Amino acid sequence: MTVYDVVAKRWEHGWELRIDGVGVTQSRTLARAERTVRDYLETLLGVSTDGATVVVRPDLGALGERVRQVRERTRAAQDAQRRAAVEAREVAQALRDEGLSVTDTAAVLGVSRGRVSQLVS
Structure with a gap:
């Protein structure tokens, strides 16, 4: 190529x-x-x-290094967000598997009941 x-x-x-x-x-x-x-x-x-x-x-001269750093940090943040989303689904499912209600799971995770439903579906 x-x-x-x-x-x-x-x-x-x-x-x-x-x-x-x-x-x-x-x-x-x-x-x-x-x-x-x-x-x-x-x-x-x-x-x-x-x-x-x-x-x-x-x-871009000196700004080029700053641009590179920002792009790298943005990629790292996106990767962390993806990993956190996977973990949130796993934890929500584990809480539900332990018998917690949707309401209690939402309270533990600090999210809405609707979000719990999204995470476990």
């Missing part, structure tokens, strides 16, 4: 897109950068880029 590494650098009229080992093009927005790179490559090289991967990395 072909991978094109692209460094996007902000400038007055949008983004300069440096395609490693190929060349440079421009895009008004970062959102259109991948499509712009694909169009550029297809025109320049005369081949389809359908099977290729285009990795656009914005060069």
Whole structure:
């Protein structure tokens, strides 16, 4: 599989897109950068880029590290949320299996009776 590494650098009229080992093009927005790179490559090289991967990395200077940290923390929080949801279902079911009513299970877990029903269904 072909991978094109692209460094996007902000400038007055949008983004300069440096395609490693190929060349440079421009895009008004970062959102259109991948499509712009694909169009550029297809025109320049005369081949389809359908099977290729285009990795656009914005060069944001010092902010780049902060962006990376925020994205990492967001992924970690999403993973923790998924694990907590699985555990909540397991605990709710265990409480019900022990004979607690839906009302008592809700009180123990600090959720509504409706949420208990969702968790155990």
